[in-house]
Structures are given as structure tokens and as C-alpha cells.
Amino acid sequence: MRAPDRVLVSIPSIPEAATGEIESVRSDPAGLHLVVRYPASDAPVLPVGRTGEVRVQHGASGQDLVLLGKVSQREDTDQGRRYHFQLGARARQALAPIFEPRRTDRVTLDGEVTVTLEVGGGRGPVEGTALDLSTCGGCVEVPWEAEAALQGLELVEVTLRAEGRAEPLRFGARLRSRRLGKGVILLGLEFEALSGLPGASPEAQLEDWVRAFIQGSKGPAADARRSA
DSSP states (O other), X not given: OOOOSOEEEEOTTOTTSOXXXXXXXXXXXXXXXXXXXXXXXXXXXXXXXXXXXXXXXXXXXXXXXXXEEEEEEEEEETTEEEEEEEEOTHHHHHTHHHHOGGGGGOEEEOSOOEEEEEOOTTSOEEEEEEEEEOSSEEEEEEEGGGHHHHTTOOEEEEEEEETTTEEEEEEEEEEEEEEEOSSEEEEEEEEEOOTTOOSSOXXXXXXXXXXXXXXXXXXXXXXXXXXX
């Protein structure tokens, strides 16, 4: 994840303080972490551990968001004052148009789409849950024990199922990332065509499948929505 130029961060409760620029950004299971540098002369004064509103602005994307952030670290140097802000897990989606533009076309799913990964080699399938999907990839949650079956694999065959809402969809995927969650492994998948499968492109098939899923979803328990 990369911080683009001129992403400004201010503290709404201290309007007289200077605006800072994001130097770096990273994501982990706890949420999003921003390192913001302010000029030494009129930087905001925030205690470590303080949780409050943080305003993030980016002119190039038009984003102007106010989020809750916790000060996890403060550094004072000759070049200015740095704050490390820890934002909640939802902040990653809210700030996706700035830091991860490809995520903005993703549909966030609330556990209703099951995923089967065919790993072969006598190790059997791995069952998981899709957390979000786009026409080019998605995030899938699998039990942490599945790492042994997935170890060393780069390509897998994927089947998506949503009971009563759409026909199963099968395609190929490349494992692009793996990270540890709370008792689970979060897989980042990049979708590919499977040789020998007829029909439209994987992108078109997935777009049609997700559209059918959304149209068949009913009530708050089947929440499917566009990522912010």
C-alpha cells in the first residue's frame, strides 16, 4: 500500500493547528496505520493514546473524510513532528479511493458467499468465505490450518457459492497475498481464466454473478454493498 502525494491530515478539534502530510501507510489485521508529518512550529499537540477525529483530504481523488484515529506514537525532530495514527478496520475501505484505487469497485460481502479452493495433490479442497469481490480479485478468509495445504501454491481453482441466490461460479485465481487475521488466514486473490471453460471472460462472468447475488439478497442479513 502506497501513500500518494499530498494527502493532508488535520485535527478537526484543533482548527488552528497546522495540516500534516502522510509519509507512509500500512495495513494489518488491526486496521490502517498512518504516519503523518507536521511542521514543528504549529503542529497539533496530541497525547499518545488519544482517540479522536482525524480529517483526511486528497484533492486528486476528491476525498474528504473524517475518521476516528488513535495516536500510537509521537516523534519530535528538527524536520517537524510525526504522529502515528491507528485507524479502525473500516477505515481501509473508506480510504480505498486514495490508497487502493482498485478496491473502489469491490463489493463487500457479509459472509454469505462460500469459497472452495481446489489445491490438489491429495490435500483436498480448502473451504472459506469471501469478504469482498471485484471483477479482478477478492479477499477470502480461510481457517489458519489451511496454510499447510496452501503452502507453496501460487495458482488455485476457485468455486463461489451463495445458497439460493446464484449458480456456482468456477474460475482460476493466483494467490497474491496471505496475512494473519484473528484465528484465520486472509488470502488476496487475483482472478484468471481457466483453460477449457466455455463462455464469457472471467471478468464478465464474475460481474454477472455478483449482480445476480445482489439482486437475490433480501433484508439486512444479506448485506451486499459497494465499498466506500
